[in-house]
Amino acid sequence: MKKIGILGSTGSIGTQTLEVVRQNGDIQIRGLAAGSNIELLEKQVREFTPEMVSVMDEAKAKDLAVRIQDTRTRVAGGMDGMLELASLEDMELLVTAVVGMIGIRPTIEAIRAGKDIALANKETLVTAGHLIMPLAHKSGVSILPVDSEHSAIFQCLHRETPHTFRRLLLTASGGPFRGYSRKKLEKVTLEDTLKHPNWVMGQKITVDSATLVNKGLEVMEACWLFQADLEQVEVVVQPQSVIHSMVEFEDGAVMAQLGTPDMKLPIQYALYYPERRFLSGERLDFSALGTLSFEAPDLDTFQGLAMAMEAARTGGSMPTVFNAANEQAVRKFLHREIGFLDIYDCIRSAMNRHQVVVEPSLETILEIETDTNQWLESRW
Ligand code: NDP
Ligand code: MG
Numbered sequence: 001m002k003k004i005g006i007l008g009s010t011g012s013i014g015t016q017t018l019e020v021v022r023q024n025g026d027i028q029i030r031g032l033a034a035g036s037n038i039e040l041l042e043k044q045v046r047e048f049t050p051e052m053v054s055v056m057d058e059a060k061a062k063d064l065a066v067r068i069q070d071t072r073t074r075v076a077g078g079m080d081g082m083l084e085l086a087s088l089e090d091m092e093l094l095v096t097a098v099v100g101m102i103g104i105r106p107t108i109e110a111i112r113a114g115k116d117i118a119l120a121n122k123e124t125l126v127t128a129g130h131l132i133m134p135l136a137h138k139s140g141v142s143i144l145p146v147d148s149e150h151s152a153i154f155q156c157l158h159r160e161t162p163h164t165f166r167r168l169l170l171t172a173s174g175g176p177f178r179g180y181s182r183k184k185l186e187k188v189t190l191e192d193t194l195k196h197p198n199w200v201m202g203q204k205i206t207v208d209s210a211t212l213v214n215k216g217l218e219v220m221e222a223c224w225l226f227q228a229d230l231e232q233v234e235v236v237v238q239p240q241s242v243i244h245s246m247v248e249f250e251d252g253a254v255m256a257q258l259g260t261p262d263m264k265l266p267i268q269y270a271l272y273y274p275e276r277r278f279l280s281g282e283r284l285d286f287s288a289l290g291t292l293s294f295e296a297p298d299l300d301t302f303q304g305l306a307m308a309m310e311a312a313r314t315g316g317s318m319p320t321v322f323n324a325a326n327e328q329a330v331r332k333f334l335h336r337e338i339g340f341l342d343i344y345d346c347i348r349s350a351m352n353r354h355q356v357v358v359e360p361s362l363e364t365i366l367e368i369e370t371d372t373n374q375w376l377e378s379r380w
Pocket of ligand 1: 007008009010011012013014033034035036037038056096097098099100102120121122123146147148199200201202203204205263
């Protein structure tokens with residue numbers, strides 16, 4: 001039995017990972033971690049009997065300990081709990097599905113302890129890829145992509161020498177506001193933003209998909225995962241979300257991975273790689289589909305992608321500022337404190353004031369996050 005842990009087990013990716021585990025029946029859950037949703041964690045503990053659970057909110061961790069005192073599962077709290085869970089003995093792989101750069105430290109801890117990583121938490125790679133990828137290499141640890149686009153590229157590269165690719169064609173749905181002008185974006189509401197046309201996901205990534213920040217984070221994620229230069233990654237809007245991404249090789253051949261939009265596929269692929277297993281669910285019906293369409297992204301209107309490319313080009317600590325400002329802005333947008341387009345202004349102003357640090361250490365990354373948050377808090 002493969003033994004795994006999940007950071008963010010109560011979220012969209014976390015619950016779908018547990019669904020894959022449930023359907024296959026041959027994976028043992030060693031540890032589960034979440035932010036504060038102890039009602040769901042309790043159910044997960046009773047069903048999957050992990051050795052340990054961790055809750056970021058320390059008071060909730062205490063509550064959970066009382067609720068599950070009849071079980072053998074140990075409860076820990078805070079960042080220390082997540083770090084302990086990340087390096088649990090007798091665990092082979094950690095699914096990193098927390099949202100945001102809070103995932104950096106436990107991911108590094110898990111790699112140091114020799115655990116393979118099934119990576120959904122893209123913010124970690126965007127901000128600390130220069131620390132994580134060499135560390136993974138040194139520790140002999142695999143970073144297996146869960147993000148659907150990166151899983152698609154990974155599947156296309158299977159059995160190819162990675163270095164023979166010419167371009168990575170990262171597909172984007174375009175989000176709920178595809179085709180909108182800037183004027184039209186001025187009036188969009190939180191409710192409009194949370195209606196993604198093709199995918200049901202956590203709130204933060206749903207907002208990121210609407211601003212195209214998500215695609216920008218994914219461009220940076222792809223550069224780290226596949227050792228690609230920024231110029232080798234091209235974003236293609238594919239509104240039906242049927243083509244999950246493509247790879248163009250030296251000889252002009254293009255390989256694509258297609259499927260219905262179901263995150264269980266990339267999750268299962270990462271959990272069992274290199275084995276491909278049966279997965280129940282809807283299959284593509286090409287006759288019913290009729291056409292697949294493609295567009296270039298509108299970088300002038302959806303500045304999230306344009307600013308991400310700028311941050312990636314600048315490098316060093318700029319992707320951290322881009323990401324930290326976005327996380328803070330999205331929190332404010334979700335609390336109805338700012339409007340949709342203010343998200344772009346927050347990121348722009350944070351990037352403008354930042355003095356780039358080349359090769360930032362983990363401490364510097366976390367300091368820059370705090371500094372960016374405090375500065376945005378004082379301005380908005
Ligand atoms: P959700 O918001 O649905 O879930 C987030 C999870 O993280 C929850 O378990 C939550 O716990 C936990 N969490 C939140 N804050 C903290 C914290 N401070 N400390 C510890 N745990 C915390 O997010 P998603 O599942 O949508 O996304 C997770 C990651 O996967 C993101 O990085 C996203 O970009 C990426 N991803 C998601 C996809 C999707 O389809 N959803 C697709 C591709 C990538 P609690 O419930 O207790 O708050
Ligand atoms: Mg994606």
